Amino acid sequence: MKSLKKFDPEIYKTILDEARRENDNLELIASENFANEHILEAQGSVLTNKYAEGYPGARWYNGCRNVDIVEEIAIARAKKLFGAEHVNVQPHAGTPANMVVYFAMLNIGDTVMAMDLACGGHLSHGNPHNFSGKFYKIVPYGVDRKTERLDYEEIARLAKQHKPRMIIAGASAYPRAIDFKAFRTIADSVGAYLLVDIAHIAGLVAAGVHQSPVPYAEFVTSTTHKTLRGPRGAFIMCKSEFAKKIDMEVFPGAQGGPLMHIIAAKAVCFKEAMTPEFKTYQKQILKNAKVFSDEMAKLGYRIVAGGTDTHLFLVDLTNKFMTGRDAATALDRAGITVNKNLIPYDPKSPLVASGIRIGTPAVTTRGMKEAEMVKIAHMIGEVLTDPNNERNLIAVKKEVGGLVKKFPLYKDLIRRLEKE
Ligand code: DSN
Numbered sequence: 001m002k003s004l005k006k007f008d009p010e011i012y013k014t015i016l017d018e019a020r021r022e023n024d025n026l027e028l029i030a031s032e033n034f035a036n037e038h039i040l041e042a043q044g045s046v047l048t049n050k051y052a053e054g055y056p057g058a059r060w061y062n063g064c065r066n067v068d069i070v071e072e073i074a075i076a077r078a079k080k081l082f083g084a085e086h087v088n089v090q091p092h093a094g095t096p097a098n099m100v101v102y103f104a105m106l107n108i109g110d111t112v113m114a115m116d117l118a119c120g121g122h123l124s125h126g127n128p129h130n131f132s133g134k135f136y137k138i139v140p141y142g143v144d145r146k147t148e149r150l151d152y153e154e155i156a157r158l159a160k161q162h163k164p165r166m167i168i169a170g171a172s173a174y175p176r177a178i179d180f181k182a183f184r185t186i187a188d189s190v191g192a193y194l195l196v197d198i199a200h201i202a203g204l205v206a207a208g209v210h211q212s213p214v215p216y217a218e219f220v221t222s223t224t225h226k227t228l229r230g231p232r233g234a235f236i237m238c239k240s241e242f243a244k245k246i247d248m249e250v251f252p253g254a255q256g257g258p259l260m261h262i263i264a265a266k267a268v269c270f271k272e273a274m275t276p277e278f279k280t281y282q283k284q285i286l287k288n289a290k291v292f293s294d295e296m297a298k299l300g301y302r303i304v305a306g307g308t309d310t311h312l313f314l315v316d317l318t319n320k321f322m323t324g325r326d327a328a329t330a331l332d333r334a335g336i337t338v339n340k341n342l343i344p345y346d347p348k349s350p351l352v353a354s355g356i357r358i359g360t361p362a363v364t365t366r367g368m369k370e371a372e373m374v375k376i377a378h379m380i381g382e383v384l385t386d387p388n389n390e391r392n393l394i395a396v397k398k399e400v401g402g403l404v405k406k407f408p409l410y411k412d413l414i415r416r417l418e419k420e
Contacts, residue, residue, distance in 0.1 A: 001015065001417060001420065002420050005420060016414075016417055016418075019409075019410070019413060019414050019417065020414060022034065022409055023404065023408065023409040023410075023413075023414055024335065024400075024401065024404060025335045025336065025337050025400065025404070026335060026336045026337065026363060026376060026379075026400055026403070026404065027337050027362035027363065028336060028337055028338045028358045028359055028360070028362070028363065028376075029337055029338060029339055029357075029359060029362070030172075030173075030200065030226075030311060030312035030339075030357050030358065030359025030360075030361070031172065031199075031200065031225075031226045031359065032225075032226070032359075032361070032362050033225060033226060033227070033228075033229045033361045033362050033365055034229070034362055034365045034366070034409060034410070035225065035229055035230060035231060035265075035269075036229070036272065037410060037413070038268055038272075039229075039230055039231055039265045039268050039269055039272070040265075042231075042261065042264040042265040042267075042268045043231045043261055043262060043264070043265040044261070045261050045264060046261075047066075047067060047070065047260040047261035047263075047264050048259075048260070048261040050063070050064070050066075050067050050260050051257045052064050052067045052068075052071070052257060052258055052260055053251060053252075053256055053257050053258070054251065055071070055247060055251075056068040056069075056071050056072045056075075067260040067263075070260060070263055070264045070267060071089060071090075071258070071260070071263050073267045074089045074263050074264070074266050074267035074270065075087045075088075075089055077267055077270035077271055077274070078235060078237070078266075078270050079237075080270075080274070081206050081270050081273055081274055082205070082206065082212065082214050082220070082237055083212070083214050083215070084214050084220070084237035084238075085237075085238070085239050085240040085243075086237065086238050086239070086240050086242070086243035086246070087235060087236070087237050088100075088235060088236045088238075088246055088247055088250050089235045089258075089263050089266050089267075090235075090250050090251060090255060090258040090263065091221075091233070091234040091235060091236060091250060091254075091255070092233060092234065092255060092259060092262075093223065093232070093233065093234050094122075094124065094197070094199045094221065094222070094223040094234045095123065095124040095130070096234065096254055096255065097221040097222070097223075097234040097235065097236050098122075098124040098125070098132070098168075098195070098197060098221050099124065099131055099132075099254060100236060100246060100249045100250050100253065100254050101166075101195050101219045101221060101236065101238075101246070101249075102131075102132060102135070102136065102166070103249050103253060103254065104242070104245045104246050104248070104249035104253070105165075105166060105193055105219075105242070105245070106136065106165055106166060107165075108135050108136070109135070109136065109137060110136055110137065110164075110165040110166070111136070111137045111138075111139060111162055111163065111164040111165055112126065112132070112136045112137070112138055112139070112164055112165065112166045112167070112168065113138075113139045113140075113141060113155070113158060113159060113162065113164040113166075113167045113168065113192070114126045114132075114138060114139075114140060114141070114167070114168035115140065115141060115142070115150075115168070115169070115170070115171050115174070116140035116141065116142045117140075117342075117350075118142070118342050118344070118345070118346060118350075119140075119141075119142040119143045119174075119344045119345075120143070120171040120172065120173040120174035120344070121140070121171055121172070122170070122171065122172045122197060122199070124197075125138075125168050125170075125197070126138030126140060126168075139158060139162045139164060141154065141155045141158055142344065142345070143174070143305070143344050145344070145345060147305065147306075148304050148305040148306075148344050149176050149305055150174070150176070150178065150179075152179065152182045152183075152186065155167075155183075155186055156185075156186045156189060159186050159187075159189065159190045159192065160189065160190060163190050163192075164190065164192050165192060165193065166192055166193040166194070166195055167183060167186065167187045167192045167193070167194055167195070168195045168196070168197060169183040169194065169195075169196045169197070169213065169217075170195075170196050170197030170198055170199070170200075170201075170213075171197075171200065172199070172200055173312070173314060173341050173342070173357050174305075174310075175293075175303075175304060175305050175307070175308040175309065175310055175312055175313045175314060176305050176308070176309050176310070177210060177211065177309040177310065178201075178211070179211065180194075180196055180211055180212070180213035180216045180217060181211070181216055183196070183213075183216065183217075184216035184217070193218050193219065194213075194216065194217040194218055194219070195217060195218070195219040195220075195221065196213035196216075196217040196219070196220045196221075197220075197221050197222070198213060198220060198221070198222045199221070199222050199223040199226055199234070200226055200227065200310070200311070200312070201227060201310060201311070202222040202223070202224070202226065202227055202228040203226070203227025203228045203229060203273065203278075203281075203282050203285070203311075203361070204227055204282050204285070204286070204310065204311065206228065206273040206278070206282075207273070207278060207279040207281075207282035207283070208279070209279075209282050209283055209286060210309075210310065214237060218238060218239050218242060219236065219237070219238045219242070219246070220236070220237040220238070221234065221235070221236050221237075222234060222235060222237075224265075224266050224269050226361065227282065227285065227311050227361050228269060228273060229269065229272070229273075229281075229361070229365065230265060230266055230268070230269025230270075230272075230273075231262050231265035231266060231269065232262070233259070233262045233263075233265070233266055235266065236250070281364060281365070284364050284369065285311045285360050285361050285364045286309075286310070286311065287369075287370060288360040288363065288364050288368065288369065288370060288372075288373045289308045289310065289311055289312060289313060289359070289360045290307070290308060291370040291373045291374060292313070292358065292360060292373035292374075292376065292377055293307050293308050293313040293358075294307070295373065295374050295377035295378070296313075296315055296358075296377050296380070296381075299377060299378070299381045300319075300320075301315045301316070301317070301320070301381075302315070302316040302318070302319055303315060303316070304316055304343050304344065304355065311359050311360055311361050312357055312358065312359040312360070313357075313358055314341055314343055314355045314356070314357055314358075315355055315356050315358060316343045316354055316355045317354060317355055317356065317384070318343075318354050320384060322384065322387065323340070323348065323352045323353065323354065324340030324341055324342075324348075324352065324353035324354055324355045324356050325340045325351065325352050325353060326387060327340070327356050327383075327384055327387065328340045328356055330383050330384065330387035330388070330393065331356075331380065331383050331384075333393045333397075334379070334383045334393045334394075334396040334397045334400065335396070335397045335400035335401065335404075336376070336379060336380060336383065336396075336400060338356045338357065338358055339356065339357050340352070340353040340355070340356055340357075341353055341355045341356055341357035342354070342355065343355040360373070363376070363407075366404075366407040366408075366409060367407050368403075368407055372403065372407075375399075375403060376403070379396050379399055379400065382395075382396050382399075383396050
């Protein structure tokens with residue numbers, strides 16, 4: 001970043017500070033990860049310069065021979081990786097990817113069934129302030145109050161009652177495996193389309209350690225930057241019969257020029273996800289999440305749904321007389337980054353929340369394993385036992401510093417930057 005340092009030292013410094021923050025803290029936000037340098041390189045390339053409205057071989061601009069190759073490779077790799085019939089790699093982010101499916105397949109006012117945000121769903125699955133909640137009649141389904149797991153019989157009953165045109169499966173804060181085959185059966189029972197949003201679990205699905213929805217759903221959307229560990233972006237998979245509709249709704253329907261530098265980075269991400277190392281990585285994410293949540297339970301914390309089958313788990317702090325907001329703030333001061341999160345049927349507002357969400361993708365990328373998860377669980381316990389004690393927070397921050405030093409991020413990136 002020599003050129004940036006010379007031209008714009010303010011921004012350069014902030015990027016360096018962010019690299020230091022990422023390196024010096026324990027990143028436990030379940031939706032975040034650290035993209036490898038080959039992905040950052042593709043993302044930071046000259047492909048950012050090119051307009052390419054349209055699709056490979058059918059662009060509105062000339063000079064697209066190189067970006068055509070890039071997009072064709074990205075599509076072919078995604079199709080192979082997930083076994084999808086058709087893929088569109090142009091969506092800029094997860095919410096627009098979902099929006100494309102709604103707009104392509106539904107009429108305004110149609111009924112859509114989706115997981116309640118308060119039980120782990122996503123903003124674009126019907127939040128009243130989001131396009132989805134504004135334009136469609138949303139029937140939310142939750143989790144069983146006792147088991148805190150999806151209750152497929154109840155979802156089937158709701159579907160029969162409300163006859164949705166589309167059912168959405170997928171979540172951003174649900175720790176258990178989702179049975180997409182069961183969702184297919186429910187959708188078929190009422191003649192609904194099935195859209196599965198795998199943004200959180202895409203890496204697990206790609207590695208074959210979570211059931212894939214691709215054989216069961218007409219539409220599967222995902223981001224590329226969570227467990228998949230690619231650039232910040234999204235893509236849509238669908239059955240061939242809907243390919244044209246989806247492509248038309250991405251462009252010209254919802255977007256103009258695609259971000260070709262990001263599409264190149266998506267291609268690199270899909271290549272990485274086909275390697276044996278990626279499979280090992282995804283398995284380790286799962287092992288880490290399980291050991292971590294078990295250790296938190298041993299320390300007296302209630303784990304929502306009794307544990308995890310995925311990369312994340314939720315800790316209910318109600319019995320500790322603490323809010324998710326206060327816990328997340330105290331942990332941040334000790335160098336541990338999590339987010340406050342609603343627990344199912346949470347009496348508190350989302351701004352306060354009764355729980356925190358903990359994910360293992362980013363710490364697993366650093367090479368941490370089960371032994372480190374146990375250590376981190378104890379550090380969290382130390383912070384939450386005395387969250388207002390500054391000396392306690394400083395002591396834990398020191399422990400965090402010792403641990404992250406053993407697992408440097410981007411190997412020697414920061415050292416290199418500081419030498420420039
Ligand atoms: N904001 C993401 C998450 O944290 O789960 C979902 O889009």
